[in-house]
Amino acid sequence: MSDDSEKITIKCPLCSVEHEYRLSVKRSHVLYHMLSAPSSEEKRFKSFKRTFLCPSKEKPFQAVLRFEETFGTIIDRVDVLAKDQA
Amino acid sequence: MRPEPRSVVVESVEPLSPHGKAMLGAGERLLLESVQTGRDFCKSMVGVAFAAIPSYVGLLKLFLPDGLSPVKAAGYSWLLPVVLFLLSAAVFIGGHLPGRAAFSLDLPAEVERVLRQATSRRFWCGILGFVLLSSGIAASLAVLAKL
Numbered sequence: 001m002s003d004d005s006e007k008i009t010i011k012c013p014l015c016s017v018e019h020e021y022r023l024s025v026k027r028s029h030v031l032y033h034m035l036s037a038p039s040s041e042e043k044r045f046k047s048f049k050r051t052f053l054c055p056s057k058e059k060p061f062q063a064v065l066r067f068e069e070t071f072g073t074i075i076d077r078v079d080v081l082a083k084d085q086a
Numbered sequence: 087m088r089p090e091p092r093s094v095v096v097e098s099v100e101p102l103s104p105h106g107k108a109m110l111g112a113g114e115r116l117l118l119e120s121v122q123t124g125r126d127f128c129k130s131m132v133g134v135a136f137a138a139i140p141s142y143v144g145l146l147k148l149f150l151p152d153g154l155s156p157v158k159a160a161g162y163s164w165l166l167p168v169v170l171f172l173l174s175a176a177v178f179i180g181g182h183l184p185g186r187a188a189f190s191l192d193l194p195a196e197v198e199r200v201l202r203q204a205t206s207r208r209f210w211c212g213i214l215g216f217v218l219l220s221s222g223i224a225a226s227l228a229v230l231a232k233l
Contacts, residue, residue, distance in 0.1 A: 005183055010096055025093075047097060061101050062101075062102050064096075065094055067094050070093070
């Protein structure tokens with residue numbers, strides 16, 4: 001399992017300003033995916049609804065994030081990192 | 087060269103739904119109460135563990151034939167429940183006492199670590215104390231049955 005950190009920019013629905021957040025994305029490498037031909041694989045997406053905090057209003061809002069599962073990997077978990085963890 | 091596809095796309099953004107708000111509130115309450123619940127349990131169990139000692143001694147006195155000492159009737163094993171009750175009370179006191187930890191409120195990860203430690207300590211003190219108390223009750227029943 002690998003743990004990557006990704007940066008996203010979201011236009012805040014509360015203050016209409018773009019904020020930057022960091023996500024921790026845990027991916028698993030799957031053997032049966034590795035055995036099948038990459039060309040025969042259809043694009044697979046996974047959506048996660050996560051809560052974010054608007055830094056200017058200090059109020060939470062939610063966003064649905066769509067991740068593309070690349071060949072041979074599945075996404076297990078997505079966490080929004082706190083500011084000191086980012 | 088083909089550009090690298092973006093792996094994450096923001097599908098929709100909206101203010102927190104009433105369900106999300108309720109979940110967030112429940113999570114907040116759960117987080118704040120997690121330490122207090124363990125602490126309250128340990129606090130009430132300290133009294134129970136200490137009260138078990140005179141109750142056991144009283145019952146022992148009631149069951150013992152007149153003029154016979156508990157050592158003669160049941161050997162030194164009559165002390166085992168008292169020791170178990172005392173140990174259980176000591177463990178519950180350990181769970182009730184405030185912890186010693188310095189942390190900065192500006193670092194949520196540090197607050198989370200301290201909170202997790204405090205919750206875990208109280209949980210294990212509660213479990214261990216309860217096991218000792220139950221063993222004490224079982225031992226006292228065994229001693230009383232022997233008389």
